Amino acid sequence: MEGPAAAEVYDTNRFSQLYHASRRPSPEHLGLAADFLFSLFDRHSILFAFLGGWAVYLRGGSRRTEDVDVSVDTDMDGLTAILMPEERICVPKTHGNTCIQVFVHTGGRWDDEFSSIPELPVSVDIIICGNLGIPSNLSEATEMITPTVSVDLGLHTGQAVPVIDLYHQFSTKLHVHYERRNNGQTDDYVDLEFLAENYSPEIWRLHPYLNRDHRLAFWQDFAIRHHDEYDRVEHMEMILGLSS
Template sequence: MNPRAAHPPQPAGTYTVAQGQLLTQQSSTAGIGDLLIAADYITRLFDANQIPFAFMGGFSVNVRGSQRETHDVDVAVGCDMHKLLMAVSTQPDRLLRPLGPVSGVMRIFIKGENEDGLSSPYVMVDLILRGSLGAPDHLETESEDVKAGPDLGDRPFRLINLPSLLQSKLGAFFGRSADNDMADIIFLILRYPEEVYNARAALNQEHRQHFINKLAVTRDVPKSQMNKARHALGIPGPALLTR
């Protein structure tokens, strides 16, 4: 008996752990045009399956005007894992999903196609269920349509709202203190100073303090930016490095 015959073939539209590592490396070359193709695909797929969703993470900050380079897309999803799996299993020629079980976050890879018919790189997309990695619990009331600038097609995208985005970014920065999260938070403070100030009381105080502490010891941060960040986040006075 051939031992290989005992193993069923890998289902179409899935990837293994090893394949996922390779796909992640390949997706690091994705540019903003590729992310837009993936975002359009997700929008059509979820609208067709009546799944509430909103973009979050670095891509959503790009839609709001940031020029920081990002290579993936994060999406908050308002359904359970079973319904999500049913939706992403419908088009194995364009979308790869994990072969094994997942919980809270499903990482998929979307194969894009340009207007000239040429294939573009796979784009890594994290589908994040409510309550995981800063995804809002109530997408219906915690999302908004934001019109992107000409570089992104001069059209609206469904994003998690500013308080939810700040909460998720501050939470991510508290956990890993990554430079990209700091850059995104600074951008949001400078772009929406009044909105951030009005939302400050709803944001985790420890996360706000941690951000200010780190910002205070970061080189090349203008004093004016430091003062604006303190004011907007409601953290007055000198910061003490506690973490």
């Protein structure tokens, strides 16, 4: 007689398999993983918010991301207690107390309504709030948005989704871009450009609370990339509160 369903516990060898299988997921796979997490956390009354590139994508950004980032308002013991009974989740054999990387199976037999989508494990980073730059009071740093039509698949159509608020999203992206800009990593730059140009009134209102060196570094890179678009560069300078 089989016991109750349970999460797969992966070791380093299995991690390599899951990691390589999870590369380049489609937006549909990411949406299905996010929808599962939404239902799981909601069922257990755990406050959560999506972060990072996936949160930007939910806002309408075009950059493709390869994983889902989410923060939860519980401790690691509370988190693992709800993860372990879930058959479609793979959890690491060892992990710390601040964050955990899991994989969520999507498509095929895991999603009856979307069974035509090929099965694929989606990488998910779950961060306990109060760590890695996430505020300890997650409720005050969360806003509800309705995802764009282009990312509705896998999420209930028209359903509001919790994401980290614009201040924390933008300030974190500014900081990471500032630290990585000389390494040729452009993902954070792309997200910053989207957020600044699509939420320009909000960013302008927030600019006094954002690090000036970080704002200046982003604007300098923006000006180089768009050197032949004077009005656009000047407008970005104004949005970031850098114009004299």
